[in-house]
Amino acid sequence: MFTPAPNNASSGFSRQRFLGGALALGGATVLSACGTSTAPSTSGSASRSASASGGPQRVVALSTGHLDYCLALGIVPVGLAVAVSEATDSRGIPDYIKQRFGDRHDLDSIQVVGQRMSPDLEKVAGLKPDLILSNKRADKGLTEKLTGIARTVQTNGGSEQFKADLKIVAEAFGKAADGERLLADYEGRAHAWGQKRGTSDTISLVRGKGDQYLYFGTLALASIVGADAGLTRPPAQQFSDTASRPLSLEQVGLLEADWLFYSFPGGSGDFAEAPLWKKLPAVVEGRAFPVDVDPWFLNASTVAADRVLADMQRFMSA
Known part of the structure; x- marks a missing residue:
């Protein structure tokens, strides 16, 4: 390096x-x-x-x-x-x-x-x-x-x-x-998908960072993409004072939502093996999906937003 x-x-x-x-x-x-x-x-x-x-x-x-x-x-x-x-x-x-x-x-x-x-x-x-x-x-x-x-x-x-x-x-x-054209193109596709879907499902966002876990509020890029597409956040993830907050295994219930998107790179994958995680309705019902940490949680641009939107459309339409 x-x-x-x-x-x-x-x-x-x-x-x-x-x-x-x-x-x-x-x-x-x-x-x-x-x-x-x-x-x-x-x-x-x-x-x-x-x-x-x-x-x-x-x-x-x-x-x-x-x-x-x-x-x-x-x-x-x-x-x-x-x-x-x-x-x-x-x-x-x-x-x-x-x-x-x-x-x-x-x-x-x-x-x-x-x-x-x-x-x-x-x-x-x-x-x-x-x-x-x-x-x-x-x-x-x-x-x-x-x-x-x-x-x-x-x-x-x-x-x-x-x-x-x-x-x-x-x-x-x-x-x-x-x-202006790039932004209008992205927003147009997000809004059109939201109108076509016709629901305001909740989405939950969490990622691993080394031996820590973070869950995300309304400032996160993926949260903004969700909002542009008419999706909402669960009550526990409506905070806007910071982009993310630490999450312990005992707090897994804060992640409960209709859809769950997560990134557990490296050694942080153990979280997905925890009994409380496996009991989350989104996990039990097959509505929890692993995503690329870079566009979803690390970068911020219309290019990253395009990728997040495409992932949401793919996973939520399956």
């Missing part, structure tokens, strides 16, 4: 070198997206060059959600910071992204620049980006360093913001209309 260089003086990559690199690229524009309505600015020779050729040409994406949006909008980033999970390859690109875009885009050309919370800034600068996609949850010090390399656009981050973040990325690429 790649280990990012530390962001301190001992790394040999000082702020002065950042500024020098930025000047070599023809000037950088500092951008902080303040809310979902902020439109990215364009100035400096790097931005003018990108605009002259129809938009940014060398994009570094600092999360897989950003990667989803880039590919959906027809742009292959030159660099990517990753969060490796059990459902990704050794390069950190989730399987569902490879399945969706592997035949259309050269994903092997994307250079991994480290982990998303601590990217290797020398590698980022070496790619000579004209746009860096970050988010507001990044460390302030990291954001300052990124804006010293190239124009940086910040998304909100968080599953509950995935629709607004698509708008920000699409506008940064000069593809606002394409972003």
